[in-house]
Amino acid sequence: MSANTPVQGSDAVSADEAGAGGIGPGGVVAVVGTGTMGQGIAQVALVAGHPVRLYDSAPGRAEQAVAGVAGRLDRLVEKGRLGKDERDAAVARLHAAGALDELADAALVVEAIVEQLPVKQRLFADLEQVVAADALLATNTSSLSVTAIAGGLAHPGRFVGLHFFNPAPLLPLVEVVSGFATDPAAATRAYETAKSWGKTPVRCTDTPGFIVNRVARPFYAEALRIYEEGAADPATIDAALRESGGFRMGPFELTDLIGQDVNEAVTRSVWESFYQDPKFTPSLAQRRLVESGRLGRKSGHGWFSYADGAERPEPHTAPPAEAPASIVVRGDLGPAKPLLELFEQAGITVRRRSGSGYVALPGGGRLHLADGETGFEFPDDDVVYFDLALDYAQAGRIVLSAGTRTSRETLEEAVGLFQALGKQVSVIGDVPGMIVARTVAMLADLAADAVERGVASAEDVDTAMRLGVNYPLGPLEWAGRIGHARVRNLLSNLHERYPTGRYAPSLALARRGYDEEAADGAADAEETA
Missing domain, CATH: 3.40.50.720 (NAD(P)-binding Rossmann-like Domain)
Structure with missing residues (x-):
């Protein structure tokens, strides 16, 4: 028991x-x-x-x-x-x-x-x-x-x-x-x-944090980690999670509202209660913010200034670029599949070919959905990653990740492609898993683990996260839409690049992924027969 x-x-x-x-x-x-x-x-x-x-x-x-x-x-x-x-x-x-x-x-x-x-x-x-x-x-x-x-x-x-x-x-x-x-x-x-x-x-x-304060930790922690790695600034990370991820507020503006001292104390309490499990590790950057007395709205300054007349920093937004006239989509884009219709509606010719799931750009570059890998790992290829969105049709912003080997031509083609859909585009550093995909994957992992350990039912976990912190979807429902196997693989890739245990997919998520693959395999076999 x-x-x-x-x-x-x-x-x-x-x-x-x-x-x-x-x-x-x-x-x-x-x-x-x-x-x-x-x-x-x-x-x-x-x-x-x-x-x-x-x-x-x-x-x-x-x-x-x-x-x-x-x-x-x-x-x-x-x-x-x-x-x-x-x-x-x-x-x-x-x-x-x-x-x-x-x-x-x-x-x-x-x-x-x-x-x-x-x-x-x-x-x-x-x-x-x-x-x-x-x-x-x-x-x-x-x-x-x-x-x-x-x-x-x-x-x-x-x-x-x-x-x-x-x-x-x-x-x-x-x-x-x-x-x-x-x-x-x-x-x-x-x-x-x-x-x-x-x-x-x-x-x-x-359990430490009950449902909401336990499962919600990655929403703050991943944003802080991405900031600490120098991949993006707070305003851009917030905009990505709001305008692409569908969250009501970004983590930096939300922690300013909550109080940096309060949010950091909850994170530290959960981390210590789980015997310093790396999945809950607090942020040094947030600790320094608290030590400096920048506690958020209540002190007049946190990640952002709240002084009279202070201007809020704007997210990084790429300048206009020309869209390619045509693209080749190789294989299945998974949760990004709705983009194909959007591209066609924008007048871009879309040719479909077999392959491993990416967009081939006219200049020879490739556009991949965030999967936990990075552009510099493809020394012979010109790669740009694009982030996950809750709903690509409704998203107001798309985030791209460019590596040191990404050519200007490929980046501009990728920027123009999404601008043709009426989206703002933010370009961030070559960070594994990017922003939305990485955050959602970690939320799903902690949610699945909580259910597996008997903390709460899957339905109650999703309900708690929607109603308690206004998430656009419960993390388990979201993982189901993306595909548990895809979420597991993204975390496995992150774990290879950050071998601390923080991103190692839980057994619960791994099981869901393998069960999903087995069910898909059985369905394909039945269809073939």
Whole structure:
């Protein structure tokens, strides 16, 4: 049995005792901690119809939080999202608690206090002496072990993680985390409660980072690595992932928004929790940024300046170039196949021939989809790589990678080819895997590995990444579109060039790739027969 597998504790609340559904609308919900997250969770529970108690150990904070939540509800009324009668009824159900024993009638207590393990452990030990035996105890921690927080409790079976995302009233995702001793019925009860509040809950076991903060690491890490290698600047990397990859924000602007210190601390925490696994290695460049005090928007400067009048750096964009009149496509371009129709629509003659999957340009150069190799490895060939796109028809930018042996003629033909489709083109250094392809491959690898290890189901992983961090596709769905074998091969190529273990494809991804190849082989054999 995996150490992350929820087990039935001998003293846990049974399914019959806990009930199969969530906390009923009349059940009292207590929130301990009255910061932004605590107030947001209280608002969600209030709007769902629960009486809510707010408690904070700092004198006067709970009363301030009650006023703060009421103010939030007033703004919802002003925007027409909540009726005045509903607002008045909700405020009447909201009370400040002056002491923990005033939470005795709570059916659910959610903690949202400082991220310090001893503090949380003391709080829940005290709560256990106050609330009823069938009350659920939940932590909103994003970085600490749910198992460790519950480790000293007499009844850890009723303890779960309920990880909301900020702002809690707006973001739909809730990670329902089962610790080592969490009773399955308690997790189900927490799941159903979150669902009844209009949230989209996902189940996961107690692993560092849970789903989102575990699987999302490569989105930041690969961008930082590419920057550290001098292949592209932050503005160009951000533009590639937004305009070609379909992500809402690029990693540099997003970490400036989150706070460089916060993002780096989460990365470091996950890395250390996985015993310094190279797949999670933090960035020295980001560490230096934090040490310099450039924390992002909140400090006025991070990767970009936020001073009044400061201009945001523009991504590198290639000047206009003439498009070739015709190209030869040799073999299957895989996920880039939709480009063929786009080229033809742009008036470029496309001739199809057998081959290993590339575009032959008129001047003798070759155009390859990013596969984890580099141009300098083809001493007798003139090669340009192009990056993966979520949707080549919708992409506003295409990224090309030129090596030291790439001729000016080949590069200009490649630039002109994509400009003919109405795309902006960015040319970066000869970096293996480029930007989007490398990032998506690593996200898919960590996602597949998480599923294989029983952290969460494939469906829940994809749901969590779409709703928790607004990815355009879940990483496993994306890998399925690209082809698991292709993703595996890209990572294998990266691993050959960076033999640290960071890019070694997980067994889970390797299995998916081999299963895919076997299925394709069987289908081809049947068609031939």
